Amino acid sequence: MSALMPLPEELPIDTVDVREGPEIHPQMLALLPLLGVWRGEGQGDYPTIDGFRYGQEIRFWHDGRPFLGMQTRSWIMDADGAFVRPAAREMGFWRPGSGDDFEVVLAHQSGVVEVFVGTARTTTSWELTTDVVARTGSAKEVNGNHRLYGIVEGDLMYAMDMAAVGQQLQPHISARLARVQ
Numbered sequence: 001m002s003a004l005m006p007l008p009e010e011l012p013i014d015t016v017d018v019r020e021g022p023e024i025h026p027q028m029l030a031l032l033p034l035l036g037v038w039r040g041e042g043q044g045d046y047p048t049i050d051g052f053r054y055g056q057e058i059r060f061w062h063d064g065r066p067f068l069g070m071q072t073r074s075w076i077m078d079a080d081g082a083f084v085r086p087a088a089r090e091m092g093f094w095r096p097g098s099g100d101d102f103e104v105v106l107a108h109q110s111g112v113v114e115v116f117v118g119t120a121r122t123t124t125s126w127e128l129t130t131d132v133v134a135r136t137g138s139a140k141e142v143n144g145n146h147r148l149y150g151i152v153e154g155d156l157m158y159a160m161d162m163a164a165v166g167q168q169l170q171p172h173i174s175a176r177l178a179r180v181q
Contacts, residue, residue, distance in 0.1 A: 038156045041077065
């Protein structure tokens with residue numbers, strides 16, 4: 001059995017802060033305000049799901065190359081805001097296109113992978129629409145997704161519409177998250 005090798009010193013670190021680590025890639029300037037760790041709560045509803053309250057943390061990071069990494073973790077909360085159980089997880093990458101356009105690739109723990117096309121609507125708001133949705137044989141049917149993200153009064157807010165399990169595209173979840181790092 002070999003010993004665990006240490007990381008090379010020249011290996012870029014993942015950072016959520018533009019003041020530390022590698023310089024942000026110039027192609028990522030339209031997405032720069034997203035960098036950080038955001039935490040807060042939201043609510044959800046759908047014709048096939050009872051309404052629910054959830055907590056969430058989103059981490060946007062970079063390592064100097066032309067993409068932002070994204071990791072989300074969510075948990076269901078009761079009416080008093082107490083933790084009930086783990087909920088959705090996403091991991092993915094926001095990649096620059098031309099001008100203010102970009103693409104997002106997200107994988108969900110539920111077996112769904114989504115490819116979005118997006119555009120920076122302003123310096124602090126972004127719109128994404130699914131271009132491709134793929135799923136494993138055991139995943140629930142998801143056919144489309146539309147998301148709006150924006151920085152409002154210093155908080156990250158978003159709303160997501162979803163078309164799934166025989167339903168048309170319609171509101172599903174929304175949240176307001178404060179920057180914690």
